[in-house]
Structure formats: C-alpha cells, structure tokens
Amino acid sequence: MKNFKRFTAAVAATLMAASLSIPMAMNVSAATKDTISFTGEAGTGHQYFAYRIFGGEVKTTDNKTELTNIVWANPDKADDFLAALQKDVTIGSDFTNCTNAAEVAAVLGTYQNNSPKAKAFAKFVAANKDKVQIVNAISGSAISATDDGYYVIVETPLNGTPQDAAMTSYLLAVYDASEGAEIEVKSAIPTVIKKIKENSTLPDTVGTTDNRMSDYNIPADYNDTADFSIGDIVPFQIVGSMPSNIDEYASYKYIFHDTLDSQFTLAENFGVSNVTITIGGEKVTTGYTVAVENNEITITFDNIKNVAELTADSKVIVDYSATLSNAAEIGQLGQKNAVYLEYSNNPNVGGEGETDTTSQTPKDEVIAFTYELDVTKIDGANEDLKLAGAKFKLKATDGEHANKWVKVDANGKVSGWADTEADGSELTSGTDGIFKVIGLDQGNYSLKETEAPKGYNILADPVAFDITASIGHSQSDDTIDGQELSYLKLTVNGNQNVGIVGTGIVEMSIENNSGSTLPSTGGMGTKLFYLGGGAMVAVAGIVLITKKRMSKNAE
Numbered sequence: 001m002k003n004f005k006r007f008t009a010a011v012a013a014t015l016m017a018a019s020l021s022i023p024m025a026m027n028v029s030a031a032t033k034d035t036i037s038f039t040g041e042a043g044t045g046h047q048y049f050a051y052r053i054f055g056g057e058v059k060t061t062d063n064k065t066e067l068t069n070i071v072w073a074n075p076d077k078a079d080d081f082l083a084a085l086q087k088d089v090t091i092g093s094d095f096t097n098c099t100n101a102a103e104v105a106a107v108l109g110t111y112q113n114n115s116p117k118a119k120a121f122a123k124f125v126a127a128n129k130d131k132v133q134i135v136n137a138i139s140g141s142a143i144s145a146t147d148d149g150y151y152v153i154v155e156t157p158l159n160g161t162p163q164d165a166a167m168t169s170y171l172l173a174v175y176d177a178s179e180g181a182e183i184e185v186k187s188a189i190p191t192v193i194k195k196i197k198e199n200s201t202l203p204d205t206v207g208t209t210d211n212r213m214s215d216y217n218i219p220a221d222y223n224d225t226a227d228f229s230i231g232d233i234v235p236f237q238i239v240g241s242m243p244s245n246i247d248e249y250a251s252y253k254y255i256f257h258d259t260l261d262s263q264f265t266l267a268e269n270f271g272v273s274n275v276t277i278t279i280g281g282e283k284v285t286t287g288y289t290v291a292v293e294n295n296e297i298t299i300t301f302d303n304i305k306n307v308a309e310l311t312a313d314s315k316v317i318v319d320y321s322a323t324l325s326n327a328a329e330i331g332q333l334g335q336k337n338a339v340y341l342e343y344s345n346n347p348n349v350g351g352e353g354e355t356d357t358t359s360q361t362p363k364d365e366v367i368a369f370t371y372e373l374d375v376t377k378i379d380g381a382n383e384d385l386k387l388a389g390a391k392f393k394l395k396a397t398d399g400e401h402a403n404k405w406v407k408v409d410a411n412g413k414v415s416g417w418a419d420t421e422a423d424g425s426e427l428t429s430g431t432d433g434i435f436k437v438i439g440l441d442q443g444n445y446s447l448k449e450t451e452a453p454k455g456y457n458i459l460a461d462p463v464a465f466d467i468t469a470s471i472g473h474s475q476s477d478d479t480i481d482g483q484e485l486s487y488l489k490l491t492v493n494g495n496q497n498v499g500i501v502g503t504g505i506v507e508m509s510i511e512n513n514s515g516s517t518l519p520s521t522g523g524m525g526t527k528l529f530y531l532g533g534g535a536m537v538a539v540a541g542i543v544l545i546t547k548k549r550m551s552k553n554a555e
Contacts, residue, residue, distance in 0.1 A: 031180035036143040040185040046168065047156055050135040050143045053125060054101050054150040058176040067174045072101045073133035073149055081131035090120040122170035123348060125152045151175045153183065163360040164189060166345040169248050188245040189359070192256070192341035195222035196366040197235040199400045200443060213241055216315055225471040225484045227369040228324050230414040230439030232400065234264065234368060238318040238339050246310050248347040251303040253358055255342040256318060258297040261335040264322040266292060275299065276319040279308040326413045328439055330372045331504025332485045338363040369485050371467055371504045373437040377429040377453065380511035386433025387512055391451035393424045399443040406437060414439040426450065442469045456512035465492035467506055
C-alpha cells in the first residue's frame, strides 16, 4: 500500500514534485478507491472543494511517490493559468521561463513541504480556481475523484457554520485515485476561560487545570465561583489560547468580549491602565485597545502577531478588578460574568478568502455570591416577645476584613469597614426586633451589644458566629446553571441554623433578660465589714456592763 493516505488539516500544503521522488511525511491509513474522504470534524460546518491542477500518472516505488506524464488538468484555461502565475507578486518570478505543465511542476519540485512558497502556490490556485479543473463539491464526508493528479483542497464558508469554528488551510498534494485519500479534519481554534479569585483562605490549588485548557496551571484561589461582601474589590482573570495553526496566519485578530453584570462597577475611565496583560509570560502594554460600554469590556488586538512572538502554546492572560456594588443580588442568583473570544477564522486570507472574517468561542462564565444576616432580639423568658432598641456592632474575625467593624447604609447594606469600634455602624433592632446586615461574605464574625433595650440586662460577652456557604470553588469547567450555591448555614455556640439558599439569608435570635440589679462593691469584704461591725457593738456592750459592775462593787 502506498505511503500517502492522509492529508491533515493542520498542514497548510504538502507538495509532490513532478517526475521527482520525494519521501512522504503523512501517516498511512485506510482509504477508499476513487474517493477523497473526510474524517474527524468533517460534518461540523465544513464544506470542501477539490481542484485538479495537473493530470498524470502516480507511481510509488521504495516508499517514494512521483507524478509522471504531467499535463494541464484544464488545457482550455492553461494559458490563462500560466500567465496569472507568472504575474503573482510572491512566487511569479520563479515561473518566468515556464511554458508548459511539466516545467511548472519541475519548479514546484524545488519547494519544500509546508514552505512559504508552497503555501503561496496553494493560495494562488485557490484564487484562480476558475482556471483549473473543479472535481466535485461537498458538504458531507467524501469527494468522488477518479483521476490521478495534483490537487488542492479548498474549504469555503458553509451557511450555518458554528460560531466556534475556523476554516482549514489549503491542502495541496499528489492524489492516487487507485488508493484514494483520507483527510482528517481537525479543529484549529483558540479557547478562552475566565476565573474569579476568592478572597478567603482556601487550600492551595496551584497546578489545577480547567479541562478545556489542560496546559495552563490556574493560580491559587482562582475558581469558577467565589463569595464577597458588598464593596469588596473582586479580581478576575481571563486566559486565551492560540489555535494550533497560528503560524499559518499572516495576521490574527484577537478580541476579548467580557461582560460584567450590572452589580459590578469599574474604575472611572477604565482603560489600558486598569488591565494587566501577559503573552507567553511577558507583560505587554501596547498593540491593543480597551473599551467599555454598558459594562462590556472589549480588549482588541487587531493583529496579535505584531504584539508578541506566538506559538500554538502561547497564552494571553488578562487580569483586572471590579467592585461589588450595593446593587448586588443576595443569594443564589448571584452576579454572573461571561467572556467570549472573537478570533480570525481564515488562514487563507489573500487567496480564496480576501476578507479577514472572524468566529466566536462559546462563553465562559463565573459567578460571585453574597449573603444577608437577619438578627432578631427576643425576651429571654418569652421568645415571642420581640425587643426594639437593642444596639449592636458587628466585627469580622477572619478573612479580608479581620478585626474590622462593619459599616452599613440606611438600608442595612454593607458600605465599608472601620478600623475601630467607634467608627463602626450601630445596628439597632426595630419594633419587630430585627436588624439586618446585607451583603456579607462567608466567614467568622462577632456581635457586641452596646445598649440593651430598656429594662433589660446588656449581654456580658459578644456573640460569636460563622456563616458558611457551599459554592464548590471548582477550578474546572463547571457550567453555570444557577445552582452553584447549594447550601447555606449560620453556626453559633455549636448550633446550626440552615439558611435560605434562594434569598441568601441566614438568621439567628439573641436573648435579653429583664430585671434590675442594684450595684454593690466588695465581696466577702462587705460581709466581713458587717460581721466586724456587729462584733464591735457586742464588745462595746460587754465593756460597758463590766464597768458598771465594777463601779457598784467599789461602793
């Protein structure tokens, strides 16, 4: 069986020289006689045309293939083809002295496989396809081709092509009809992922990868989900990969479309200075623009190949931050954020395709959560009796705001954190006994009562509690479906109160006991003072009686 049985979509052009023996570099695989067949992703929006440039007879000896008895496949257009070839600005001068098909083939035989000149010839043929022989056109899985010859396979856009697709480079090779050929269609498109950084302490996750980008180690604490307090600065990271055939593009458009939910706010005049971009590990500061409209951040590289030296393994990493505003959704709805990548999809620009068209990757989403604390002040002897006028201050005891006191606005929404208790907001229970703190991160907290309701005793010690949420913290490709927040609870004194996942509310009650206690000083000393005083009175009485008796005896 002959060595050449497969073209690959990752190879731009594979040339066989006329009347010359050239070793084949393709894998051996089964094929069907008189058929150019397609495997892999052949049915996902690809449409191929086969064009025959030369006719002849294919011979294979000692694992070497050659095309002999070379003639024009379309003799009626041969003069036009040759004239156009000689005028080509890239390779035309190589064919100045050629007068027939065999001489053109001889020049082609001097080109190396996948060389720039080989690719240029393939592009020339695609641009002049009306001057060669069209064999067949398909949008399925095979082309019927019954004649030996030198062919170019060209992909053209197909109506309904998926957004996340790219065209195949031109494929150029000698074809032996008696053996057929098989082309494995492989995707050559980039990928984009987005991550959000958790601001609490998590296990070290460096080295974990997203299953769509297995060669990129996601930094510690960057996940698909995270939770925050209102007002927190939320770090995001976007990572884009390159297509496997990036070297086949003369230029490559690369545009991130990143949309934040309206619950996030960006820095004023957000622009280039607010993002950090690295390509292949090197920071870049030019060659791109940053624009914001309606919370959509667009980062545009008109030609990213002019910005950095790119390979198929290069990664484009974008870091930026936004602030979770007081418009945040509390609970399961959360704040969803999505990115997609727009990219050049035609490596053949300048040949068959004159326009630099683009496609889009699927969106990748992350989600941020925040929660609400509802506290009810009740009578210690009658829990149905709600107490108004109790005043508290709330302190975070771990996390980003450890040892700071919460500040809230008039609606109870977190507005910041104070370094001192005096500067923290006073939280006062209403007539229903309730006060709320809206927009808290999960973590450990304590409530200090600063004033008890009238007629009640103030709490001697702060109430320590923690809010715990189950949001997965996955670093892999978890589809955002609105169910990422699966469990919510508040724990105080070892007792757990299950929260409401949908609304993001956790609740607890705090008791006050009524009654007044008059102040006193001392302890046993006071009792001893009273006892001592009594003893002194008794001694004085004894002395007085003794004196009186002695006086009577003297008389």
